[in-house]
Amino acid sequence: QRLFVPKELDANEPRVAASPDTVKRLTGLGFEVIVEKGAGLPSRIIDSDFEKAGAKIGSAGDAAKADIILKLRRPKASELKTYKKDAIVIASMDPYGNEGEIAAMAKAGVTGLAMEFMPRITRAQSMDVLSSQANLAGYRAVIDAAAEYDRALPMMMTAAGTVPAAKVFVMGAGVAGLQAIATARRLGAVVTATDVRAAAGEQVQSLGAKFIMTDALKDASGEGGYARELTDEEKKAQSELVAEHIAKQDIVITTALIPGRPAPRLVTADMVKSMRAGSVIVDLAVERGGNVEGAVAGKVVTTANDVKIIGHLNVPGRVAASASLLYAKNLFAFLETMVDKETKEFALDPEDELVKATMLTHGGKVVHPNFADAAA
Ligand code: NAD
Numbered sequence: 122q123r124l125f126v127p128k129e130l131d132a133n134e135p136r137v138a139a140s141p142d143t144v145k146r147l148t149g150l151g152f153e154v155i156v157e158k159g160a161g162l163p164s165r166i167i168d169s170d171f172e173k174a175g176a177k178i179g180s181a182g183d184a185a186k187a188d189i190i191l192k193l194r195r196p197k198a199s200e201l202k203t204y205k206k207d208a209i210v211i212a213s214m215d216p217y218g219n220e221g222e223i224a225a226m227a228k229a230g231v232t233g234l235a236m237e238f239m240p241r242i243t244r245a246q247s248m249d250v251l252s253s254q255a256n257l258a259g260y261r262a263v264i265d266a267a268a269e270y271d272r273a274l275p276m277m278m279t280a281a282g283t284v285p286a287a288k289v290f291v292m293g294a295g296v297a298g299l300q301a302i303a304t305a306r307r308l309g310a311v312v313t314a315t316d317v318r319a320a321a322g323e324q325v326q327s328l329g330a331k332f333i334m335t336d337a338l339k340d341a342s343g344e345g346g347y348a349r350e351l352t353d354e355e356k357k358a359q360s361e362l363v364a365e366h367i368a369k370q371d372i373v374i375t376t377a378l379i380p381g382r383p384a385p386r387l388v389t390a391d392m393v394k395s396m397r398a399g400s401v402i403v404d405l406a407v408e409r410g411g412n413v414e415g416a417v418a419g420k421v422v423t424t425a426n427d428v429k430i431i432g433h434l435n436v437p438g439r440v441a442a443s444a445s446l447l448y449a450k451n452l453f454a455f456l457e458t459m460v461d462k463e464t465k466e467f468a469l470d471p472e473d474e475l476v477k478a479t480m481l482t483h484g485g486k487v488v489h490p491n492f493a494d495a496a497a
Pocket of ligand 1: 240241242243245246249251252255292293294295296297298315316317318321345346347348349351376377378379380385387
């Protein structure tokens, strides 16, 4: 089987879907690996490192020879045109709201496996790109906030006086939020956090942060460990709780997502107005509609009351060298399950639960149950 790793076309995507480590393992499994020239450079992997690991360095045109393509982003029309009709593409497909592109992928005949649909079961933990990338995004959100914040984060008791610790509030305590809490704590901030899943409370506390929760909101855990959307009543209770708290914060980091839905609006313009000048907000959900009113994707906005709202795109890509290594490993772990250990034969088994869960397009059709409409 010939495997191709392209350079991503998206100017905003510095990550690459293979590393020297995974190339070595993939060739060990019997794959022939071609990496597009320069594909690793934005992640600080040079072509010769890929070569030493056993890859051939090729050009974009080599996609046409590949049985399997490993990518970060859903292939664009210009890429699909170059793929073999029955090629397998493994990537983060970002399918919601992009049904037209998914249908085009089906039409091109490729088998698209969407990594974000990997089930959150023990067996698939090593393949969980949402977790590996969200973890780095949570870390980077705090670093970005600290860089924009013109006060210190830790309390400093000096001969010249005391600098108070910054107050950091993390909204959404999933993978990204928990890492944001840990990072802010390491920098010496006083950290509070909230979530709508009751189970998050214990995790927040175990990281040394205070959990902020209202009695009106018992537990909004949904399917697969994710949150469900709140009812209007619950939204109101949450908003009242949060409004008072936010006014006293220096840095707010929002990470709240609901699978397949726009990100919930958690921070209103009035809440932003209530913060003191110099405060910083990071909206990690900005690409999914945003948790914060006034956040702009790809921009750092300064409000009239001098609060900065950071809406960086592709935050894991801001830690590209680390993010690529983990992403590549996630993909390798998935591919490894498709290779017979003894015979080294590769086979995509549509009945395998991981393949079933991630398969978006196959045999010219959109096959994922969440996109039955697009299939029609
Ligand atoms: P996510 O990215 O979908 O959402 C981020 C967080 O936002 C979640 O904690 C969610 O509850 C929260 N949220 C949603 N709506 C909110 C609102 N209105 N207000 C406040 N917070 C809101 O979630 P995630 O980071 O992918 O993680 C979800 C859960 O899955 C976590 O408990 C995580 O530990 C768990 N998880 C399990 C596995 C596994 O078992 N293999 C792997 C990864 C994550």
